[in-house]
Amino acid sequence: MSTIKDLNSPTEMKLINSTEEEDDGKVRMKKELGLLEGVAIILGIILGSGIFISPKGITEEVDALGTSLAVWVVCGLLSMIGALCYAELGTSIPKSGGDYAYIYEAFGNLPSFLYLWAANLIFVPTTNAIMALTFAKYVIQPFFPDCDIPKHSDTLIAASTLCFLTFLNGYNVKATTRLQNVFMFCKIGAVVLVILVGITWMGMGHLENFANPFDGGTTNPGKLAKAFYSGIFSYSGWNYLNFMTEELQNPYVNLPRAIFISIPLVTLVYVLANMSYLSVLTPDLMKASDAIAVTFGNKLLGKGAWTIPVLVAISAFGGLSVHIMTSSRMLFVGARNGHFPAMLAHLNLKTLSPVPSLLFLNLLSLLMLCTSDIQSLITYCTIVESFFVTLSVSGLLYLRWKQPNMQRPIKIHLIVPVTFVIICIFLLILPCVEAPYVVGIGTLITLSGIPAYYAGVFWKNKPKWFREMMKTLTELCQRVCFSSHED
Template sequence: MTAKKRDAPQYAGVPEPDAGSGGGVRLQAKMSLVNGITVIVGSIIGSGIFVSPTGVLQFTGSVNMALVVWVLSGVFSMVGAYCYAELGCMIRKSGADYAYIMTTFGPFMAFVRLWIECMIVRPCSQAIVALTFSTYVLKPFFPECAPPEESTRLLAVCCIMVLTFVNCWDVKLATRVQDVFTYAKLLALFIIIISGVVQLCKGEVQYFTFQDTETDVTKLALSFYSGLFAYNGWNYLNFIIEELKDPVRNLPRAIAISCLLVTVVYVMTNVAFYTTLSPTQVLGSTAVAVTFANRLFGVMAWTIPIFVALSTFGAVNGILLTSSRLFYAAACEGQMPEILTMIQIKRLTPTPAVLCMALLSMIYLTVSDIIALINYVGFATWLSIGVSVLCLPVLRWTQPNLPRPIRVNLIFPILYIVATLFVTIFPMIETPYETGYGCLMIFSSVPVYLVFISWKSKPQCFHKLQVAATRAMQKAMVVVGAERPAAV
């Protein structure tokens, strides 16, 4: 499973890189500030804003408290992203929090984070978003009932396969797709927001009260799971920092602009929903935006499912673009198979890592209850991100001489860690069953680490089989070992 932490060898039968290309094959910095913003916005805005309002309202009890949770979730994300800006400019490696935990706490903790993210959270999330895409594409053809499950899953597979091809073909093409569909999803949300502003001007504010606000702290903490699920993706640009032009300048700007934009859009979208829908109607809806459109847009209500499909298509692309770099970074550290360190010799894309992510996602499409699986590891996801933020003060103490182009006031990581404990500990008390399953998934990483990574004296036949498999896949995909960037 593992690779030695070095440049991958050039195997027989695989062409050498073009000498005129500057010597060596590696990921190139092709992404501008605008590309960075659209990657973050495109990764955050997916299906969450169209389904999460129900979950937030369910655990807050009142519209005004639900809006408070949406604002606090945005602030929580911005604080975390601000902390990640220092970490990203200090440790400029693809892999983001995986690289930060590796540097700070060592390979075992990094592998646990990697296992949760790569094997469960990312592919499950991509499968769910792809299923949401296919559901809304098919919805106009089945207005009175749910689309057939087989057709929905088959279209989800097609969505993943098309975007896999795009990401294997060219990074610029993948970011162009991200740009186009980010603009499309923002247009959809702006239509909803403008409709809400019109409703506000008409005085439709009867539902904006704190009446029936939930007082149980554990339930309020659970409301943040739905809110933070919608904001999930704010740290995705850090996963591809090696491909961002001038990261010291562009990373914090992209984070600040995109997180602020998403927070404003999310809050205003929720305001728009509640100008037309009562809390009872929101709680009874599985797709709030469609219910909103049916009430307000009349014969044009069919446009909203189309816009939701565009939104989720872009989100699948964003997850695939960034997650494949996490596989690549982990393989470079020797915690994933060596083939994942390699770059396609002509296209200069991490093709093996992209294909691995796509394959895992399509496997999860066969699971009947993926959303429950995501809920089981939800607390672990935010806890592990909290551990990543903890790297910031720890590195200030243990490695004070590391170059820090950006220095964050330590009050921000402290606030973030406290908030993380709040949104993880209280839900654990409220939902011990889901927490137990989540812990089992986390602990399953321990035997994998001991056998495939910690155990160094494996039989010679194991190594021969690994080399033979790597050679075969390398020839099939025409990939070579990436030139490792100089240490920063």
Template sequence: MLCVSRMHQENKMEEPKANERKKSRNGSAKLDGDSTLMEKNPAKATILQKEVGLLSAVCLIVGTMIGSGIFISPKAVLLHSGAVGPCLLIWAACGVLAILGALCYAELGTMIPKSGGEYSYLMEAFGSPVAYLYSWTTVMVSKPSAFAIITLSFAEYASAPFYPECRPPIVVTKCLGAAAVVLIVGINCFSVKLASYVQNIFTAAKLVIIVIIVGAGIVLLAQGNTENLSKAFDSQSVSVGAIGLAFYNGLWAYDGWSQLNFITEELKNPFRNLPLAIVIGIPLVSVCYVMVNISYFTVMTSNELLSSPAVAVTFGDKVLYPMAWIVPLFVVFSTFGSANGSCFTAGRLAYVSGRNGHMVKILSFISLRRLTPAPALMFNGFLAMLYIIPADINTLINYFSFSQWFFYGLTMLSLIVMRFTRKELKRPVKIPIIIAFIMVLISCYLVLSPIIDNPEIEYLYSSLFILSGLLLYYPFVHLKVKWAHNLMRPITMHLQLLMEVVPPDKSE
């Protein structure tokens, strides 16, 4: 009897522990041991916290837009525009277009204050299938491949000083790029604040080198080095297609103006800070780009600029010697900061699409200890590592870049559509509708321009890949087949236990 009674008491004592273990296996419950953690910080719900202020928002825009392009190779705009004068005008016009596009996104972001950027707006305007195709293309290809190419640029310039007589070996570049991916993903998984601090520091470093280049250019202009600018418009006529390609390359350098909309839910006072950060950040980048190009032309002719493998490095060799090493050092800082911004926003898109059932459920989970979308960030980093392996992913970027402007155009169209279909939504920022119409027309032109100018079968393959998302959407998202759910459930459970992540609170 004594043994039976003791066993009965032990079973009762085990019941709470068993219940805790059962809860840990439930997708909507916390993990074992989380109660202690929540007691330490009971005020914070398991949602992404609003920790991005105005300064960090501006730095995210500026830091993501200013990558390696303006320092390494602005020659594509000059090549297609034909002369210095049209080249500078196109850089300025690209800045204006970026501002107009960002104003459209300011209205969308304050009208629909959800993270995920274009995904959330396409979902509201056109429904689930269109939003899914965007997330399928962007999460699986566009974002991770862009992350990979930026980290490879970082690796090439970071390793260059150790190989002064030749280019760094490919193995070294790829390993260093992979290490950068791991480091950046680790920073973003550890803390939103830490990722913001990193972004702020490296954005400041970018602005320092831009000030150095622009300042040197102003001194050279004051000394009378205006020969290349005095005949700025002496050139042969260029075709409409060539001008379009010049704009295409210029706008590629400006890409990143929409990044802030991916983290709307984490912005402090988004109705004020979202439009204000856009108004501050994008004009700042536009002025920097034009002034930097003017500085380049004070010391380089058009032919010298076109033949330079890295324009800013050539400028440094001509003007800043013996301090020319500053330029490649700051290019390293610039690419690292740009990669950090890319990772920061890409994780939010995978997180939001997972939350809406368009990606596997685990991507929508949040780290209980760090309150970051760790699974989504790790998934983006994992894909970036895969894209680092091939010999050349620039081709992949080129063939999918037209899809980015296709979705930009759809997003601008969604603004027009919701003016008529969602009149009840509050619009703290309301732009003239003509701006959205202009951006839709420009997006159509930029989508068709590279295809018409240089039609290749790879564009068809890219389009087929985008549409192939529907083959996954219909059974797994629309029909929600049970066997897929049953297959993913134990995988989700084990990943949840491994990473200590939980679903976001319903309040989000």
């Protein structure tokens, strides 16, 4: 392993995007994404399986209908504030890598390594597991409408799905990408169907569930914080356009505009979808359901109820496929930068896909399935990811102080990042009371990256036996995966 390389150098930008061109001897990405494409990217990433899973987790924590809707609105506002901070970061540090680049620029090697370490060991495989379990539950639930699904059946289907999609991504990347249009249609169609059916139901005068909406709601700060994590999980992805800043036309204008259009639109869609759920299902029914959209459809759609689980399952399947593909590239880039073993930066010679990275993440995702409790996985994943988002925005404040003359095409008012960091710190501290085990495990895994960094990256003169062992493992990986490093 070696020290981190410049994330904006020509070498490091190979394979990040296939549309590269030569300009004055330098490799640059084509700026092909306009405002419409930017909005589509944010909407496509955010609108996923979360809206079909998180409502249950929020209701379990807050109990009251009104408090639940308030959590969805506040999570949307928090996402907007965070996205504005990332608009400044993305235009001030126009490098590939998103949080990886921002944390490196502000705090250096070790914190940026810990981000990659936590991303690839915690929230990437955890998100894969959540999406796989969402798919499994929506596939199974229609066959058991009046009883609990068989024990471990969802876990087995989720594990099979993870293995199949890992194989598909490694075997034929083009086939995977061509399916995304169908998956996107189903994803949007499922949400729109829920909203239209709910609005029709409420328009017929069924508003009894909204009487006294805040009665029985919790005021426990720890429970409220856990509810916010379920909501934040559904909004995750608002910062992903920053990974493509170099390809965005006029990013100083289009990046903030895409944010201002997308986040309020997603917030509106999420609030309407939850109003639809809550107009039909009581909080107790939502808590008892493993697939809320299926229960919702069974109440109102009669023989047509099968459409909702089909659309949701296809949506989750497609989202998982994309996430497996993109997350493996993050691990691939981390290995290529010298932050992970070199064998993970190898490509299959036939398909040119990062098969070793795909297999490694698949193994970790399968380990995350040891618990089929989706809400625990969401809390586990979001707490760690939120810490590094907080660190990225803290880097914005640090750079304001350390490099006051740094070029900032977009410069937001100081109160915006300060407010965001303060709120995130509270959300990081409060769950320690309600979910100390989850927080503790996430913290320990993240901190385990410190000795890994010093042993793997900082320590240069490794003993001969260690170098020979890594060489043997690399050669074994090359034979098994028919792979080699990038030329």
